[in-house]
Amino acid sequence: MKxxxxxxxxxxxxxxxxxxxxKMHNSLAPGVWWNRVFTQGTDEHQxxxxxxxNLQMEFLPVSCQMCSDAACEKVCPTQxxxxxxxxxxxxxxxxxxxxRYCMAACPYGVRQFNWRDPRETKAEAAHETAVAxxxxxxxxxxxxxxxxxxxxxxxxxxxxxxxxxxxxxxxEGAAHHxxxxxxRPRGVVEKCTFCAQYxxxxxxxxxxRACPAKARSFGDLSDPTSEVSRMLASCxxxxxxxxxxxxxxVYYLPPSNRKA
Amino acid sequence: MSRRTTSHVxxxxxxxxxxxxxxxLGLRTLTPAKRALxxxxxxxxxxxxxxxMYQLDxxxxxxxxxxxxxxxLYIAIFxxxxxxxxxxxxxxxxxxxxKLDVLKPFxxxxxxxxxxxxxxxxxxxxxxxxxxNHIVNxxxxxxxxxxxxxxxxxxxxxxxxxxxxxxxxxxPSWKRRGIFGSAVIQVWSxxxxxxxxxxWSRRVALVGLPFAVLIHTVTALxxxxxxxxxxxxxxxxxxxxxxxxxxxxxxxVLMVCMVASGKxxxxxxxxxxxxxxxxxxxxxxxxxxxxxxxxLMNIWTGSAETTELMHLLFVEYGPFYSSELVxxxxxxxxxxxxxxxxxxxxxxxxxxxxxxxxxxxxxxxLYPGFNMFPLSLNVPAxxxxxxxxxxxxxxxxxxxxxxxxxxxxxxxxxxxxxxLLPLGLTLFILLYANTAYNPKRDT
Numbered sequence: 001m002k003x004x005x006x007x008x009x010x011x012x013x014x015x016x017x018x019x020x021x022x023k024m025h026n027s028l029a030p031g032v033w034w035n036r037v038f039t040q041g042t043d044e045h046q047x048x049x050x051x052x053x054n055l056q057m058e059f060l061p062v063s064c065q066m067c068s069d070a071a072c073e074k075v076c077p078t079q080x081x082x083x084x085x086x087x088x089x090x091x092x093x094x095x096x097x098x099x100r101y102c103m104a105a106c107p108y109g110v111r112q113f114n115w116r117d118p119r120e121t122k123a124e125a126a127h128e129t130a131v132a133x134x135x136x137x138x139x140x141x142x143x144x145x146x147x148x149x150x151x152x153x154x155x156x157x158x159x160x161x162x163x164x165x166x167x168x169x170x171x172e173g174a175a176h177h178x179x180x181x182x183x184r185p186r187g188v189v190e191k192c193t194f195c196a197q198y199x200x201x202x203x204x205x206x207x208x209r210a211c212p213a214k215a216r217s218f219g220d221l222s223d224p225t226s227e228v229s230r231m232l233a234s235c236x237x238x239x240x241x242x243x244x245x246x247x248x249x250v251y252y253l254p255p256s257n258r259k260a
Numbered sequence: 261m262s263r264r265t266t267s268h269v270x271x272x273x274x275x276x277x278x279x280x281x282x283x284x285l286g287l288r289t290l291t292p293a294k295r296a297l298x299x300x301x302x303x304x305x306x307x308x309x310x311x312x313m314y315q316l317d318x319x320x321x322x323x324x325x326x327x328x329x330x331x332x333l334y335i336a337i338f339x340x341x342x343x344x345x346x347x348x349x350x351x352x353x354x355x356x357x358x359k360l361d362v363l364k365p366f367x368x369x370x371x372x373x374x375x376x377x378x379x380x381x382x383x384x385x386x387x388x389x390x391x392x393n394h395i396v397n398x399x400x401x402x403x404x405x406x407x408x409x410x411x412x413x414x415x416x417x418x419x420x421x422x423x424x425x426x427x428x429x430x431x432p433s434w435k436r437r438g439i440f441g442s443a444v445i446q447v448w449s450x451x452x453x454x455x456x457x458x459x460w461s462r463r464v465a466l467v468g469l470p471f472a473v474l475i476h477t478v479t480a481l482x483x484x485x486x487x488x489x490x491x492x493x494x495x496x497x498x499x500x501x502x503x504x505x506x507x508x509x510x511x512x513v514l515m516v517c518m519v520a521s522g523k524x525x526x527x528x529x530x531x532x533x534x535x536x537x538x539x540x541x542x543x544x545x546x547x548x549x550x551x552x553x554x555x556l557m558n559i560w561t562g563s564a565e566t567t568e569l570m571h572l573l574f575v576e577y578g579p580f581y582s583s584e585l586v587x588x589x590x591x592x593x594x595x596x597x598x599x600x601x602x603x604x605x606x607x608x609x610x611x612x613x614x615x616x617x618x619x620x621x622x623x624x625x626l627y628p629g630f631n632m633f634p635l636s637l638n639v640p641a642x643x644x645x646x647x648x649x650x651x652x653x654x655x656x657x658x659x660x661x662x663x664x665x666x667x668x669x670x671x672x673x674x675x676x677x678x679x680l681l682p683l684g685l686t687l688f689i690l691l692y693a694n695t696a697y698n699p700k701r702d703t
Contacts, residue, residue, distance in 0.1 A: 030655070030656050031652065031653060031654050031655035031656045031662055032652060032654060033652040033662070033663075036649075036650070036652060036663065038649055038650060038663075040637070040639045040642070040647065041639035041641060041642025041647045042642065042647070043650055043663070043665060049639065049641050049642040049643070050641035050642070054641060055641070056641040060637075060649065062635070062649055071486070071487070071488060074403075074405050074406065075405075075406045075407065075408065075485075075486075076403055076406060077398055077402065077403055077406045077408040077409045077412070078394070078397035078398055078401050078402065078403065079397075079401045079402075079403045080394075080397065080401075094394065095394060095397045095401060096390075096391060096394060097389050097390070097391050097392070097394045097395055097397060097398065098320070098389050098390020098391040098392075098394075099388070099389055099390070099408065100325075100330035100331065100390065101406070101408055101482070103327065103330040104330055104331060104486065104489070104629075104630070105486050105488065106488070106634075107487075107488035107634035107635055108634070108635050108649075109327070109328060109633055109634070109635050109649065109651035109652075111327070112327055112652060112654055113320070113326075113327055113330065113390065113654055114319070114390070115319055115320050115321035115323075115325075115326065115654050115655065116318070116319045116321040116655075117319060121655070185391065186319045186390070186391075187319060187320065187389070187390025187391040187392075188390060188391055188394075189390075240635065240637070241488075241634065241635060241637075244487050244488050244634070245487060
């Protein structure tokens with residue numbers, strides 16, 4: 001089995017749903033994005049590029065390209081980055097020493113480092129939310145039952161923020177690699193896992209399920225009858241920066257208007 | 261018999277208990293200024309250690325590095341110290357391999373300098389790790405395709421070789437001073453110790469020279485193997501690293517030697533110093549040759565990528581990059597000048613210029629390396645030649661932004677403090693190198 005993904009750029013509407021749903025299902029701390037969507041040619045999202053009658057606005061979602069010859073896996077000194085039995089590149093959070101060599105090696109800029117303890121960042125963000133709610137509460141304190149009850153609720157908000165994500169606190173891949181936990185340890189590298197916690201149970205990654213435009217397809221590239229294999233056979237696809245020789249397993253169907 | 265120490269230390273005037281300890285440690289020969297430097301080195305270690313504890317407590321967020329710029333001052337200092345270490349051993353080994361007898365009084369200092377620098381480099385890389393608690397995985401689960409693992413192997417080997425080199429070269433001196441519990445050498449005659457020292461120093465030198473070249477080659481390979489980084493991905497990087505290592509390492513050894521031998525003995529070693537200065541100048545010439553080829557190849561290619569690279573080098577980081585070129589160039593011209601290499605001030609200034617230039621060279625390995633994001637795409641409709649896909653910084657910026665296409669890396673005060681730990685340790689050992697210099701005993 002060799003898991004891969006095909007993204008149809010004609011279907012992508014740049015809505016960022018996949019990026020946000022990824023953040024929630026994988027419990028990403030503020031500032032950390034495993035999946036990002038940009039408008040091609042500009043850093044201002046949803047802005048057309050070009051001139052006069054030659055305007056275009058195409059989107060590009062980029063997450064881990066799940067390379068078959070991954071630069072990150074090759075340079076990792078401790079085999080913390082490894083291929084699982086489906087060819088998916090994963091990070092074992094208990095093996096990563098935080099040298100960040102993989103981040104320097106990855107051509108796609110998808111690897112994220114835990115510069116701080118994610119619990120702290122999440123708690124701070126939740127606290128800010130709570131403070132904002134407090135301010136609103138002060139105006140109608142009596143109506144909601146007073147400050148005491150709210151301070152209890154505020155603790156709940158902070159705790160809940162640290163527990164977002166896959167319902168089980170952690171998920172171990174084959175051979176007891178810690179590849180998913182709601183709060184990654186400080187000082188390790190993390191990235192998209194093709195939602196290892198879901199795909200190993202035969203479910204689809206969160207971004208594939210959530211895409212309102214059905215731009216994403218996920219499946220077994222080694223099975224010729226799978227949806228992704230049929231798409232690859234019938235359409236011309238591109239992969240990002242193939243010149244780096246990384247052999248990604250994420251394919252893009254280029255927008256049709258460019259060919260015209 | 262073994263407690264003849266004081267009578268053999270030159271200039272020992274009175275035998276106090278403090279004096280005994282100082283002479284045992286070999287510190288009696290230090291002038292007050294050098295003792296102050298010794299105190300400074302210990303203070304540097306203390307500040308560095310406290311800063312490192314702070315960093316362990318708060319995470320690497322206390323540094324200026326972020327997701328798009330993952331290596332900073334620590335790696336620059338690491339590469340710089342590996343270079344200086346390689347240079348030290350190249351000087352030390354050359355004495356035995358190429359019969360450069362004029363440098364012989366400085367063999368131990370060169371070896372000690374190599375040992376001090378490689379110890380500092382090894383420590384530096386450990387301080388850079390995010391999860392030091394997982395470090396055992398390097399031993400239990402090493403990936404031998406990773407250049408970083410190769411580097412760990414050769415640096416460990418180099419640490420052992422330089423330590424052996426220091427021990428073998430110091431044996432006669434230790435026997436005379438009766439320190440380091442030299443139980444074995446105490447039963448040997450003085451002549452036997454000297455012979456043993458000479459034989460084994462030569463043997464270690466034979467292994468030391470190729471190993472010195474190897475450590476810096478492998479350190480360069482950490483960068484040069486990365487196909488996605490335009491600025492690093494060139495076969496000229498390892499040989500250029502070696503050229504820079506010989507230059508900066510020899511310059512460092514030259515400075516330490518001049519400090520150790522003091523002003524009054526400059527005359528005795530005029531030839532030795534001039535020879536070291538010429539080694540620096542020769543290495544710099546090779547470095548500039550490589551640099552010129554690299555720049556020419558990039559400018560001539562003129563692709564979107566190389567154009568961006570040249571923009572980063574000469575515009576974005578123009579002043580910084582110019583100093584990398586100009587400072588060693590001045591040193592090069594100084595060291596090829598017959599009159600300047602006769603003067604203490606000239607040698608000092610030249611050496612400092614080379615060392616500063618080598619450090620800027622290391623920093624400039626990182627700036628254009630990281631700020632040219634590898635994921636750039638050609639978007640015909642957009643005005644730019646190559647559009648760079650922004651990277652998530654890893655934190656929300658004060659202005660609310662999360663993604664960036666350029667990271668203005670500046671080391672934080674914590675980073676500056678942390679690097680004091682390996683630098684302080686190296687300085688401490690280098691000061692000890694003073695005691696390894698004894699012109700009356702060396703022939």
